[in-house]
Structures are given as structure tokens and as C-alpha cells.
Amino acid sequence: MITCGIVGVTGYAGLELLKLVEQHPTIHLEKAISDSRAGMTLSELYPWLQTGAQQLEPFQADALVGIDVLFLATPSGVSADYIRQLECFDGVVIDLSGDLRLPSNLYETWYGKPPVAAFIQTEAVYGLTEWSRDKLLTAKWISNPGCYATAVSLALVPFVQHDWIDPTNIIVSACSGITGAGKGLSEKTHHAKSNENVQLYKIHTHQHIPEIEQTLNTWSGTKATVSMSTHLLPINRGIMATITVQPNDDVSEDEWVHRLQNVYGDEPFIRVQQGEPEIKSVVGSNYCNLWVYKEERTNRLTIVSVIDNMQKGAAGQALQNANVRFGLEETLGLLSQPQYI
Amino acid sequence: MITCGIVGVTGYAGLELLKLVEQHPTIHLEKAISDSRAGMTLSELYPWLQTGAQQLEPFQADALVGIDVLFLATPSGVSADYIRQLECFDGVVIDLSGDLRLPSNLYETWYGKPPVAAFIQTEAVYGLTEWSRDKLLTAKWISNPGCYATAVSLALVPFVQHDWIDPTNIIVSACSGITGAGKGLSEKTHHAKSNENVQLYKIHTHQHIPEIEQTLNTWSGTKATVSMSTHLLPINRGIMATITVQPNDDVSEDEWVHRLQNVYGDEPFIRVQQGEPEIKSVVGSNYCNLWVYKEERTNRLTIVSVIDNMQKGAAGQALQNANVRFGLEETLGLLSQPQYI
Amino acid sequence: MITCGIVGVTGYAGLELLKLVEQHPTIHLEKAISDSRAGMTLSELYPWLQTGAQQLEPFQADALVGIDVLFLATPSGVSADYIRQLECFDGVVIDLSGDLRLPSNLYETWYGKPPVAAFIQTEAVYGLTEWSRDKLLTAKWISNPGCYATAVSLALVPFVQHDWIDPTNIIVSACSGITGAGKGLSEKTHHAKSNENVQLYKIHTHQHIPEIEQTLNTWSGTKATVSMSTHLLPINRGIMATITVQPNDDVSEDEWVHRLQNVYGDEPFIRVQQGEPEIKSVVGSNYCNLWVYKEERTNRLTIVSVIDNMQKGAAGQALQNANVRFGLEETLGLLSQPQYI
Amino acid sequence: MITCGIVGVTGYAGLELLKLVEQHPTIHLEKAISDSRAGMTLSELYPWLQTGAQQLEPFQADALVGIDVLFLATPSGVSADYIRQLECFDGVVIDLSGDLRLPSNLYETWYGKPPVAAFIQTEAVYGLTEWSRDKLLTAKWISNPGCYATAVSLALVPFVQHDWIDPTNIIVSACSGITGAGKGLSEKTHHAKSNENVQLYKIHTHQHIPEIEQTLNTWSGTKATVSMSTHLLPINRGIMATITVQPNDDVSEDEWVHRLQNVYGDEPFIRVQQGEPEIKSVVGSNYCNLWVYKEERTNRLTIVSVIDNMQKGAAGQALQNANVRFGLEETLGLLSQPQYI
Structure with missing residues (x-):
């Protein structure tokens, strides 16, 4: 069993991750993190989720011991703040924002915000899964691509x-x-x-x-x-x-x-x-x-x-990257079909 | 007062023309024409129209005497059929289909249907109003542009x-x-x-x-x-x-x-x-x-x-072309604002 | 010519009134009032309106001299504030909010806000046009019904x-x-x-x-x-x-x-x-x-x-009430048809 | 493993059943049946389904040997026709139409069509699952409730x-x-x-x-x-x-x-x-x-x-009824969450 935390569960990508992880056979939700709604339970936020008793926690870097993979489903800028606090975190970080995608100079130009430390951004693997599998296997930081x-x-x-x-x-x-x-x-x-x-x-x-x-x-x-x-x-x-x-x-x-x-x-x-x-x-x-x-x-x-x-363009690809990173079958938990009608 | 006929009142462009003409101060609906619903009244078709008592007639070229302008709000191919019957019609014909827009060879290639007679197509004025005003003034056939x-x-x-x-x-x-x-x-x-x-x-x-x-x-x-x-x-x-x-x-x-x-x-x-x-x-x-x-x-x-x-891309421009053709103020009946919300 | 002011032009009902008045032959927009956007022009707010040069003004009761009819297209509570300042206003006030609709006790129960003075509410004519025409003819305060x-x-x-x-x-x-x-x-x-x-x-x-x-x-x-x-x-x-x-x-x-x-x-x-x-x-x-x-x-x-x-349930009925109040043809400026498609 | 056939796979309920069965661990699609599209493969019909190679067959009652459960995802009237041919079918029939829901006299009044034989209708169990579990256990005919x-x-x-x-x-x-x-x-x-x-x-x-x-x-x-x-x-x-x-x-x-x-x-x-x-x-x-x-x-x-x-109101409840009928866990294959956003 692989344990995960999801930061930003009140946002759309966080919600989609919650739903996908809830149906994943191997990756287990250990921490649902939200600074704005800490203290609430998941079922108060989403009464129709199945795993509702879990309580939302605020982000605390030193409370993440034992988490294998941390998904940052937070906006650009917010992810950067958390990333700065995660240097000593032992697990894998998968960031769904744009904060690890571009080198500092390009980031500042296009995002208009202070970038994360260059050495972190350089180390991060850009997780366009189909074209990044080898590098993903050993990544500590995974930068999930934009939609x-x-x-x-x-x-x-x-x-x-x-x-x-x-x-x-x-x-x-x-x-x-x-x-x-x-x-x-x-x-x-x-x-x-x-x-x-x-x-x-x-x-x-x-x-x-x-x-x-x-x-x-x-x-x-x-x-x-x-x-x-x-x-x-x-x-x-x-x-x-x-x-x-x-x-x-x-x-x-x-x-x-x-x-x-x-x-x-x-x-x-x-x-x-x-x-x-x-x-x-x-x-x-x-x-x-x-x-x-x-x-x-x-x-x-x-x-x-x-x-x-929300799936291949965000939460789905993030989970696909997690599957690859931890040597799981790449399609685990991701084979839902289009709703179509 | 200018009298008009609208052919194809059951279609979307025909309906839009009906609505626009109903509010036009000078152009008056004389004939509402529909082969498929001839005999019905307008109010049976559109209970919410104001001028509902008028009865739909089938298309008959020799029943159009006295009509100043005939709008063909019919599909490509159907317009062509009517156009072939309108050579002796005294009024102006404004065709909203693609049947007068392209020379025969291009028409056949792109529409896959038999074209109208080349001399009619050549004579027709392409009514992109802002760029065709001079030619519109004397046109018998006006080819209303595609949306x-x-x-x-x-x-x-x-x-x-x-x-x-x-x-x-x-x-x-x-x-x-x-x-x-x-x-x-x-x-x-x-x-x-x-x-x-x-x-x-x-x-x-x-x-x-x-x-x-x-x-x-x-x-x-x-x-x-x-x-x-x-x-x-x-x-x-x-x-x-x-x-x-x-x-x-x-x-x-x-x-x-x-x-x-x-x-x-x-x-x-x-x-x-x-x-x-x-x-x-x-x-x-x-x-x-x-x-x-x-x-x-x-x-x-x-x-x-x-x-x-439906307006500038069809019925609106058709009426704008009619305004120009008959020397009316170009904006007559066309100043409704966007619904927006 | 009858002059009007519209308070709350940034809201939906205010916008709908602007559009209706713009096409009304007799009622003329004299003042477009918005506390939040005072100083902007109408065309900065709605670039697609025709009468764009007009500048938005803040609400000032003593600047309304010469206005025949003032539409309050403001939320409940806000209208009440303005109504309290309009006792000395010479014109007709048509309030589109709920602030004049219910007696004080009911208002407090259902709206949870302080009511306007009881004598004003009692004097107000409830403008369900088809059932209120006689009373509307002499009304100073008209309470426009809810949708x-x-x-x-x-x-x-x-x-x-x-x-x-x-x-x-x-x-x-x-x-x-x-x-x-x-x-x-x-x-x-x-x-x-x-x-x-x-x-x-x-x-x-x-x-x-x-x-x-x-x-x-x-x-x-x-x-x-x-x-x-x-x-x-x-x-x-x-x-x-x-x-x-x-x-x-x-x-x-x-x-x-x-x-x-x-x-x-x-x-x-x-x-x-x-x-x-x-x-x-x-x-x-x-x-x-x-x-x-x-x-x-x-x-x-x-x-x-x-x-x-937005029309019969708000701005349209308000204008219909204004038409009745000023002895105009009741349908003036209100005969636009349903868009339907 | 339980084998199923789905009749009417081109309709909405049939498609929803296909998707649900595709993800069901125990019930296996043996026959996809469609009179109108017989000969096509599922992937020609729905290129995004996973099990695409299967070929659509026409309905033939004597070709259903070995099918444990047959879903009729066909319109009222059409289901009745098939039901009349299924008297000798050994498996369970779950009809999603209205054809087994009402006694003959009511059926004729409300559906305006000839009813199935009264003895079949009387034998059918109305599958409002939560209130019919006991009867479902031995049902041959299950009448799936309307939405x-x-x-x-x-x-x-x-x-x-x-x-x-x-x-x-x-x-x-x-x-x-x-x-x-x-x-x-x-x-x-x-x-x-x-x-x-x-x-x-x-x-x-x-x-x-x-x-x-x-x-x-x-x-x-x-x-x-x-x-x-x-x-x-x-x-x-x-x-x-x-x-x-x-x-x-x-x-x-x-x-x-x-x-x-x-x-x-x-x-x-x-x-x-x-x-x-x-x-x-x-x-x-x-x-x-x-x-x-x-x-x-x-x-x-x-x-x-x-x-x-489409789920609890049609295909989902039908599968829930099948789960109950065959002694499976009632929620099997049915725990997908609401899409929500």
C-alpha cells in the first residue's frame, strides 16, 4: 500500500484526485490537506464522497512523515510556497501547478511571480507521462504538465x-x-x-x-x-x-x-x-x-x-505519473470510460 | 411601403426574417411561403408571433406579382430550384443559401449539386453589404453571404x-x-x-x-x-x-x-x-x-x-441588403441590441 | 419626452432597463446611476450599447431635480436606503426590489432587514400592471412585483x-x-x-x-x-x-x-x-x-x-408600469418578441 | 462468471449497460444485440469503448443458449415483441421498458399498445431493488422500474x-x-x-x-x-x-x-x-x-x-437487480461516484 496526501482538496483538481484515489486499489489517502477548510470532514465538504469521515488538516511540512507521495493540487504561487517547505520531505512531490514547469526567467516572465529555487526546478521531472517514463522512475519532484x-x-x-x-x-x-x-x-x-x-x-x-x-x-x-x-x-x-x-x-x-x-x-x-x-x-x-x-x-x-x-490534463495524469513512479501498473485506477451521454 | 415574401418560413433563417420584418417600419410581409406547411397559419406554427393570422402558401412563381422583394430562406439546392422558376419574376430576389455564391465549377465541387444557370449566377451581386453597396443598388439577384x-x-x-x-x-x-x-x-x-x-x-x-x-x-x-x-x-x-x-x-x-x-x-x-x-x-x-x-x-x-x-450571418444581412437595394436607411429594423444576459 | 434615471445600472435588471429605455420612443435616459462605478461611461461598462458616452453618477437625492421617473434596480436593503432619501423627490419612484412589497412585520420576517417607513410602504402601489392600472395612474411610489x-x-x-x-x-x-x-x-x-x-x-x-x-x-x-x-x-x-x-x-x-x-x-x-x-x-x-x-x-x-x-418579471413590467403611470400607450418599447432560437 | 446479453445496445440505456458491464468483475458481456446495427462491431459504434472487437448480432431467441441474464434495453412495444419470443429462454430476463410494469388493462390505457401475455406480466417481479430483494432471488422476469x-x-x-x-x-x-x-x-x-x-x-x-x-x-x-x-x-x-x-x-x-x-x-x-x-x-x-x-x-x-x-433510473438499477438475482454483492460494479464537476 502506498500512502498519499492531497494538498488543496477544495479545488477542482484536488476533488478529482480524491475521487480517483478513492477508487485506486493501491494508493491510499492518508491526509486530505486544506488550509482554508482545515477541521472540516471530507463529507461536510462533499457529502456524496464515500470516504467521508476523514478530517481536513492544514498544511504542515513536518506532519507529512510516512507519506509516500504528496500531490500539490494548488494554484501557481501557492504550490511554490509549499515546495519551499518540502525540501526535507522524504516522499515524492507531484505538483499540478505551473510552479515547477519553467526555468526561473521564463517563469517570472509568464507567471509574474517569484520562482522556486532554481535547483529544485532543474531537478524536477516534467511528467508528460508517455514521454518521461524513464526519468519518472527516480524523480523526487514531478512537475505535472498543464492541460x-x-x-x-x-x-x-x-x-x-x-x-x-x-x-x-x-x-x-x-x-x-x-x-x-x-x-x-x-x-x-x-x-x-x-x-x-x-x-x-x-x-x-x-x-x-x-x-x-x-x-x-x-x-x-x-x-x-x-x-x-x-x-x-x-x-x-x-x-x-x-x-x-x-x-x-x-x-x-x-x-x-x-x-x-x-x-x-x-x-x-x-x-x-x-x-x-x-x-x-x-x-x-x-x-x-x-x-x-x-x-x-x-x-x-x-x-x-x-x-x-481534469483527468489527462490534471489529476489523471498526476496519478498516472504516481503509478509509474512507484512501479505500479500504469493504468491502475484510471480506466474509467468517457461518460459520453 | 415595400412588400416582401419569405420562402422557407419554417426554417431558422425564415423565422428570423419573419421576426425582423414584423418590426420593420417599411418592409411589409405579403406572403409567407412554405411548401411543407402550406395551409397552416403563422400563429399555428409560431404561437408567439404577433402577426399570426397570415396563412402559409406553397411556392408558386406566378403568384408573386406585386412582391417587391423575395427572400429565399431555403437550403442550397432548394433555392436553386426556385431560382430557376424566378427568371420572369419582376422583383428582387435575395437568396440566403449558397446557390448563387460560387461559379458553376466551384459550386459543383464544393456543394455536389447541379448549379443554377451560369448567367444568373454571374449576374447575382454578392451581398457582403459593407463592401457591395454600389452594386446592390441595381441588383435583381442578391446572393446573401454565408455565415x-x-x-x-x-x-x-x-x-x-x-x-x-x-x-x-x-x-x-x-x-x-x-x-x-x-x-x-x-x-x-x-x-x-x-x-x-x-x-x-x-x-x-x-x-x-x-x-x-x-x-x-x-x-x-x-x-x-x-x-x-x-x-x-x-x-x-x-x-x-x-x-x-x-x-x-x-x-x-x-x-x-x-x-x-x-x-x-x-x-x-x-x-x-x-x-x-x-x-x-x-x-x-x-x-x-x-x-x-x-x-x-x-x-x-x-x-x-x-x-x-442568424442576423449578420443570415437574416439580418439579408434585410440590410434589402434596405440598401430599396434606398432605405440601412439600419432600419436592425438596431436591436445583443441580448447579452 | 419623459426623463428617467436608473439606479443600479451595473446589475442585471439595471442593464435590461438600459436596453429597453434605449429603444423607447418617449422615455429618455437622463441619469445612469451607480455608486460602485460612478465616473465610468456606459460604453466602458457595456461596449455594445448604443448610447455609450453617458457617464455614470453616484446616487444623490438632490441631484435628481427634473427626473420624471426613477427606477431603483437595486437589491433589497439598498433600495430601502435610497427610498429613505427620496421622500422629497418630486418624481415617481419605481422600485424593483422587495423593499416596498410587504408590510413592515412581514418584511422583517421574510427579508430579515429593517423595513422602510410604514407610511411609505402603505402608500406604495403594488404594480402587477394588469391588476393595478387605476391605482398606478396617480402613484408616487410603485412597488414592482417579484419575478x-x-x-x-x-x-x-x-x-x-x-x-x-x-x-x-x-x-x-x-x-x-x-x-x-x-x-x-x-x-x-x-x-x-x-x-x-x-x-x-x-x-x-x-x-x-x-x-x-x-x-x-x-x-x-x-x-x-x-x-x-x-x-x-x-x-x-x-x-x-x-x-x-x-x-x-x-x-x-x-x-x-x-x-x-x-x-x-x-x-x-x-x-x-x-x-x-x-x-x-x-x-x-x-x-x-x-x-x-x-x-x-x-x-x-x-x-x-x-x-x-428580466422583462415581465423585472425591467419590462417596470417600464410597463411607467407607461401606464404617464398615460403612454402601455406597450410602448415593449413589443420585442421572444428570441425563440 | 455470469454471462449476459444486452439487447438494444445502440440506445442510451444499452450503452450505459455496456459501460457498466465492461467494468463489472463477475458479469461478462457475451452478446451485444441490435437488430438495426447487426454486423457492426462495438468499436465501430463506440470507438472509445474498451471491448471493441465484439460484433453486434440480431435478436434471435434460439441463439441465446448459455446466457444467464438478458437485459432488454429496448423501447416499450419492442421489448414486448422480444418477451413473446423468450418464453422458452432458460435465463433471467430484465426488461428496462415499461412492458412488464402494468397489468394489461392499465398498460393498454397508458401505453396504447398491445400488452404481453397476462401470465408473464403477473409472474414478473417489479425490481425496485430496495423493496423487492426477496422476490428477486427467484425471478425469471424482472421488470425494471421507470426513471x-x-x-x-x-x-x-x-x-x-x-x-x-x-x-x-x-x-x-x-x-x-x-x-x-x-x-x-x-x-x-x-x-x-x-x-x-x-x-x-x-x-x-x-x-x-x-x-x-x-x-x-x-x-x-x-x-x-x-x-x-x-x-x-x-x-x-x-x-x-x-x-x-x-x-x-x-x-x-x-x-x-x-x-x-x-x-x-x-x-x-x-x-x-x-x-x-x-x-x-x-x-x-x-x-x-x-x-x-x-x-x-x-x-x-x-x-x-x-x-x-441512466443509472439508478435505468441501467444501474438493472445491474443492481442482476447482482441481487445471482447472489452477488449488490454494489458490484456500481460504486462509481457522481462526476460532480
Whole structure:
């Protein structure tokens, strides 16, 4: 049995982790941590959870002895505060915020907050699971990827790795369900504002842009530059990234599909598909579905990637990373299917 | 008083026209035409309309004497059938379908149906109102633009006209509310399928792509090529087009906004805006709102255009074209504001 | 020309009033008042409004000279504060909050706040327009009815007035769109909470319950008691009240419809309908649609009433009351149709 | 290992059963049956299912040898046809339609179709699991309750069983998500019609009304009569029933809650709760949540019941019944939690 703690159980990612861990056969919830609601029980917070008697505790670094893995399901900045207190923590830390994803200079530019110590950030393993397994096995700090970054990077790494496309000419149009905006109250997420609406936000300034570029640069010989627009949709969950790229090879659409299937054919959570993409094909699950289409008129490719932002884009991938880190079957506790209807 | 007939009153565009004409001070509904529901009264069809006693008639070309303007709010293919019967009709025909928009060869390729006679299509004036006023004044046939085409073309014509961007490098990601898919029943529009979903459809094959290219070519020295992806959203109305282009001039974002305001400053229905775009800023109205942003990192521009697909993207623009055609004030009957909340 | 001021233009009812007044031929917006946003212009707040240059002012009772009618589109408690300062105001005050609706003792019980002076409340005319026209003609204070109260009272007054039903056995199940919960941020109205949800709230404690009973008591010989449950729905606008009552007369369903049509046949904003009720048949308009059905098995009646909570349930009825008060055509500026699709 | 067949896998209930069985440790899918799609594989129908290679077969009664339990996830009328062919089938039949729920005369009145043979209907056990366990153990035919009937009966059986309320004075206002209307295409479920709408339907004629009365009569000394209104909501899943009753005992609200907890305290799928009811507290799970409130002013009780119409209201309860029938742990395969966000 592996013991875990979840910090930030009142937020959406924390809640999703609670639900996933509750059904996990090996990883056991030892501590539910929340500074704002310490003292309450889980069942007071979420009356419909099964394991309700557990009491919420405030974050205390020296009370974490015996915890094998600590999930930080806290916002950027808050995670950094906790990370600074966790240097002496013996277990593994998986941070779902952006605080371990970028080197200090980039972090300050895109997040506008003080970064964690550079030596910690450098040591952290970026947990895009399918592309990080070896490094994850011995990681102390795991930086869980951003939701948009997961969707886009899983789609594009094969293309830049094999030099199939021009990495300087990548246009991403992405959209996300409202949980992507977090649980905090804001005008943007007031139902009467968000409903029957599409809101374009953080234009040219979304912090997942440098994260994607950094990931692509790891696998590409040429420095990647990505333009990404992010749209907030009136749905609860899910991300779709529609990506337009310029291929280097003049091969058929079938061949592009075939190439992608070759890369991902054995992956339990990635499905290369054909037909018309829809976000519902993954919502409620840890899958990433991918499609690739060739536009004969322009010789451009359209690559489409969909994930559930709360699962593969947050809590699901975090648990997948924990499974890998502790040598468990990678799919343990993660095989729920999309709700679909 | 100008008399009009509306063909296809059971469809969404027909209904929107009914509502708009009901509140128009000068254009009067003389005939409500529907082959499928002939004999019913308007109030049986729409109990909440004000002018309910009127009876629906079947389409009969020789019964249209005295009608000044006939709106064809019928699907592609159906409009073509009616158009073939309207050669001797004395009034003006405004077709909301795609049947007059493209030359025969392009039409056959993209619509997969038999085109109308070439001489009629050639004679038809493409009614992107803001850019077609002179020609509209004497038109017999007016081809009302497609919804996506309206949103994208209003955004891009100024940029290609002045050679501000590379017309061969235009990437459009567009999304539409469900009324854009029409009133016909389909799995795609069943609530349990479309709700909490995003569906990408007609990938690389949307019939508005050649329409946009044709419009841009009218104003550009260089042949335009456009890649456009179209997403079906779980909202009723509205289109947002997020357009990525490569500018030829190295000027500031403020200057780009300024240039666009210079072009459209006097237009009653076009508003160049700043801040974060949202589709709700136009839904329920005939406005087209535009934004332009410069991405300093990549030197690309992001241009955003939003319209209500049922108004500026269909019935609203059709009525605007009728106003122009008959020398009325262009905004007559079209000044309803966005519902917003 | 009649001049008006609107207090609370940042809220939903204030915004709806702004939009309605903007299209009203006779009533002219003289002052847009907001304590929280004083100094901004309307166009900074709502870039898509047409009359944007106007500047928001703070509430100052002595700056209202020359205003014919002042709309208080402010929450309960806030309206009371302003009302206390308006004793010397020369114009008409139309309060959209609950602060003038109930006598002091009931107000304190149901609102839990200090009431306005009893003599003001007593003098105020309760503006359920269709049933208050005579009194409205000379009113200084007009108390605009609550949204649920409008829907339910318009349905039931004819039945209790003619002693058609048992007024002690009235069960109302009502549901409302999210704008009914106001613009303030709350967990209840966070999209991720409210979407795909129904939330039952204020069980047995909704402040519109005594308001409905008071209205029915005005018209009934027997004291009415009403049980009402209120459900918050994931839609923006609209109220449906499904009302179950015990009839005193054993007549057919057709006769019940006929009786209701006799009462309301000449009303411009009330439509007695047949077929299946839907909330969309009024949303975006000032109409109240009514249906009555007889359950033969149980001899109960089901009466259904739908309104747009922002129009007939708030701003629309306020303007209708203003039209009556100033001797204008009652429908002026209020004939917009339901958006429907 | 228990083998099952599912008839009607293309419908919503069939799909939900497929998903539940896929994750069930003991019940194994042997046959996926669909007359309309025979020959396709499951993965062609639902590319995101895990067990995709299985081929759909047409219904053939003599090809079912070796199947332990056959789920009929087919519409009323269609189930009846199959049931007539299943007299010689050796296994257990669980019918999710209404075809086994009512005696012939009531069935003909409310369903308007020819009933199954009376001896089969009489033999069938009505599977409201919590109240039918003994009879289920030996049932050949199990009639799975209707969705509204499940929600309402679970709430009311304790009250009529103990004579706590007047069974002749029960008013139910119920609402359902759109999956309740089935997968068939209809104007009512076209997104542009259903979205932002509430549609009241089958007024006084819903076929679950006699089903509820029959269940209550089984447990009550006095014949029950129920009035129920059913509202179609723009959400995918979930039912809320808000029930108003007249109590016989003058006890406190706490005592009512206590009484209900006494009845259901040991039930794994029923939770008596306090606070404000919401439909989301069960959607995605097999739970039924119950609340009871006392209105002091009127001495009425409001009882609220919520279920997921696809789980506890259909496929979930069917599997729960199968678990009971075959002596398995009742919760097997049914402990998924509500999705909540």
C-alpha cells in the first residue's frame, strides 16, 4: 500500500484526485490537506464522497512523515510556497501547478511571480507521462504538465521528433471547459456570463505557450515557436486543440495516420482515431484522442487533440505519473470510460 | 411601403426574417411561403408571433406579382430550384443559401449539386453589404453571404485590400452555435450529443472556404488561400472566427487597431473593439465586432470576428441588403441590441 | 419626452432597463446611476450599447431635480436606503426590489432587514400592471412585483377572484434561470456548479411566498396559503411556474381555458395558450403565457405560467408600469418578441 | 462468471449497460444485440469503448443458449415483441421498458399498445431493488422500474407504508435530463429547441403515474392517487422529484429526517441528506439522495428525491437487480461516484 496526501482538496483538481484515489486499489489517502477548510470532514465538504469521515488538516511540512507521495493540487504561487517547505520531505512531490514547469526567467516572465529555487526546478521531472517514463522512475519532484500543454504536446512531439513538420510554423486554436478556469469566483465564470458564450482570453499571453515550446524543443532539432489562442467554452470539462502545421513530407493522409499510430499504438491512454473529432470522446476519462488530416489544396495538416482537462490534463495524469513512479501498473485506477451521454 | 415574401418560413433563417420584418417600419410581409406547411397559419406554427393570422402558401412563381422583394430562406439546392422558376419574376430576389455564391465549377465541387444557370449566377451581386453597396443598388439577384464567410471576410478584406498581410498564409479557426447546423434533425444536433461537446465537422471541406477565398481575391492583388476549421458548439447562436495571419508591415498593435478603425469607423454595424472578445457581444443583433492583436514573439497577428449567425450571418444581412437595394436607411429594423444576459 | 434615471445600472435588471429605455420612443435616459462605478461611461461598462458616452453618477437625492421617473434596480436593503432619501423627490419612484412589497412585520420576517417607513410602504402601489392600472395612474411610489410573484399571481388571481379554486390548497413548483440569482458572484452561480444541475433553494423561505399570498388575499374572499418550491436552472432567463390546485367547479378543460381567455383576452401581454408549455415562448419578451389543464383522474387543475424574469418579471413590467403611470400607450418599447432560437 | 446479453445496445440505456458491464468483475458481456446495427462491431459504434472487437448480432431467441441474464434495453412495444419470443429462454430476463410494469388493462390505457401475455406480466417481479430483494432471488422476469417511478417511489414508500402521510394528496413536480427522452431524433430534443428551455410534456398522461400509484398501493392501506408534472430540462442526465404531501403526524422536521434515516440507514445506494438538494449530487452514480423538509406555515412536507436517470433510473438499477438475482454483492460494479464537476 502506498500512502498519499492531497494538498488543496477544495479545488477542482484536488476533488478529482480524491475521487480517483478513492477508487485506486493501491494508493491510499492518508491526509486530505486544506488550509482554508482545515477541521472540516471530507463529507461536510462533499457529502456524496464515500470516504467521508476523514478530517481536513492544514498544511504542515513536518506532519507529512510516512507519506509516500504528496500531490500539490494548488494554484501557481501557492504550490511554490509549499515546495519551499518540502525540501526535507522524504516522499515524492507531484505538483499540478505551473510552479515547477519553467526555468526561473521564463517563469517570472509568464507567471509574474517569484520562482522556486532554481535547483529544485532543474531537478524536477516534467511528467508528460508517455514521454518521461524513464526519468519518472527516480524523480523526487514531478512537475505535472498543464492541460493545454498536455493536449498539444502529445499531438506534436511525434511530428517534431521525426522532423515531419516545420516547428516554426505551428498555429494552435484551443478551447477549454469552464473547470479549466478554476473554482475561484469570477465574472468570467458566472453562469449568466459564460453560458451561451465563447470568451477568448489571455491572448498571446497564456502561460502554457512557453511550456509547449520547451517540450517541443526537447524533441526537435529546430527551435519551435507556437502561436496559441485559448477559448473558454460553456461546457464543464474537456479541451480540444486544433493545430495547423506545415508538413515537410508529401505523403498521403493515410500515411500520416499510420505514422501516428506507429508512435502511439501501444499506449494505453492514447488513441489515434479517424472520423470527426469530438470532445466528448474523452470527457470523464484519462484518454487523449488524436486525429490528423491533410488539406490537399494547401498541403497543410490539421492535427486535433482532445483530453479531459481534469483527468489527462490534471489529476489523471498526476496519478498516472504516481503509478509509474512507484512501479505500479500504469493504468491502475484510471480506466474509467468517457461518460459520453 | 415595400412588400416582401419569405420562402422557407419554417426554417431558422425564415423565422428570423419573419421576426425582423414584423418590426420593420417599411418592409411589409405579403406572403409567407412554405411548401411543407402550406395551409397552416403563422400563429399555428409560431404561437408567439404577433402577426399570426397570415396563412402559409406553397411556392408558386406566378403568384408573386406585386412582391417587391423575395427572400429565399431555403437550403442550397432548394433555392436553386426556385431560382430557376424566378427568371420572369419582376422583383428582387435575395437568396440566403449558397446557390448563387460560387461559379458553376466551384459550386459543383464544393456543394455536389447541379448549379443554377451560369448567367444568373454571374449576374447575382454578392451581398457582403459593407463592401457591395454600389452594386446592390441595381441588383435583381442578391446572393446573401454565408455565415462563416461574413465573419471572416469582414475581418480580412481590409487586410488584403491594403496588402497588409500575406494572403497565402491565413489560418482560420471558427466556431458556430447550433442553429448554424439548421433545423433538420440529425444526431449531431440531438441535445444529448451536442451538449457538453465540441464537434469538429466538414474538415477541409466546408463550402464557405472557396467563398472566402473568392471574396479576398476580389480585393487582393495576390491569390488568397485559406485554411479554416469549423467547430460546432453547444450554444444556440453566434460565430467566432479566430484568424492567424502574417503581417507585411512591422507596426504596433495600436496602429493595427487604428488602421481597422479607419476603415470601419463610419460603419453602423461594425465595431472595432479592444479587450477580450466574446461571442455574446453581438448575439441577438446585426453587429460584427472585430479585434486585432499583435503577437510580438512571433510577429503574427490574431484577428477576431464575431457575429450572430442568424442576423449578420443570415437574416439580418439579408434585410440590410434589402434596405440598401430599396434606398432605405440601412439600419432600419436592425438596431436591436445583443441580448447579452 | 419623459426623463428617467436608473439606479443600479451595473446589475442585471439595471442593464435590461438600459436596453429597453434605449429603444423607447418617449422615455429618455437622463441619469445612469451607480455608486460602485460612478465616473465610468456606459460604453466602458457595456461596449455594445448604443448610447455609450453617458457617464455614470453616484446616487444623490438632490441631484435628481427634473427626473420624471426613477427606477431603483437595486437589491433589497439598498433600495430601502435610497427610498429613505427620496421622500422629497418630486418624481415617481419605481422600485424593483422587495423593499416596498410587504408590510413592515412581514418584511422583517421574510427579508430579515429593517423595513422602510410604514407610511411609505402603505402608500406604495403594488404594480402587477394588469391588476393595478387605476391605482398606478396617480402613484408616487410603485412597488414592482417579484419575478416568481408575477408569474404565479397573473395565473392565479382570476381563479381566486371568481372563487374557482380552493385558495388554501395551492402548490407551486417554480423554476428560474440563473439571472434570477443576480449578478453577484456565488458558488451557486459558478458555471461549473450550476451547469448540468438543478439546485433547489430557499426551501419554504422564499420571500415571494408572502407576496403571492398577499396578492391573492386582495382578490379572494378566503385567506390563501401557498406552498412554493423554487429551482435554479442552468438557463439564463425565464421562469416557469407549474401550479396544482383544487377546483370548486366541475367543468371541462375547454371551459377552464375559455374562462381564462375571457379574463385576459384583451391584454396585450398575456396569452392564454394550448399545447405543451415551454419557457422559450416568452424569453426575450414582456409576455406572460398561461395554460390550464384538467386532470380527470384526480379532478385537480394544473395551471402553468411562463415569463421572462428580466422583462415581465423585472425591467419590462417596470417600464410597463411607467407607461401606464404617464398615460403612454402601455406597450410602448415593449413589443420585442421572444428570441425563440 | 455470469454471462449476459444486452439487447438494444445502440440506445442510451444499452450503452450505459455496456459501460457498466465492461467494468463489472463477475458479469461478462457475451452478446451485444441490435437488430438495426447487426454486423457492426462495438468499436465501430463506440470507438472509445474498451471491448471493441465484439460484433453486434440480431435478436434471435434460439441463439441465446448459455446466457444467464438478458437485459432488454429496448423501447416499450419492442421489448414486448422480444418477451413473446423468450418464453422458452432458460435465463433471467430484465426488461428496462415499461412492458412488464402494468397489468394489461392499465398498460393498454397508458401505453396504447398491445400488452404481453397476462401470465408473464403477473409472474414478473417489479425490481425496485430496495423493496423487492426477496422476490428477486427467484425471478425469471424482472421488470425494471421507470426513471421517474424509481425516484418518486423510493421517496414515498416509507411514508405510505407507515401511514405517515395522506396517500390521496400527493403532488409531484419532476424534471428530467434530455437522455430521458431517448436517442430517437425529435424536435423536442433538437439542441436549438431544448437548450435554454424548459418543456412541460405528457401533462397528466405520463405512463409512470400509474406505475407509482401501483407501487404505493402495494405498501399502503389506502389507495394512493398521485398528480405528477414532468419537465424536460436542458441537461443530459438526472431526475429531481419535488414532492408535496400532507403529513398525518405532527412531528418536527428533524424527526422526519430521523424516520427516513431509520428506514434507509443501511442501504448502500440511498442517502438521506440535509442542506439544499441538487441533481448533481448523484449524476454519474447509482445513488438516490433524499431530503425531507417541513413547512411550518402550512404543515405540509416537501420531499425531494434525485437520481441519475441512466443509472439508478435505468441501467444501474438493472445491474443492481442482476447482482441481487445471482447472489452477488449488490454494489458490484456500481460504486462509481457522481462526476460532480
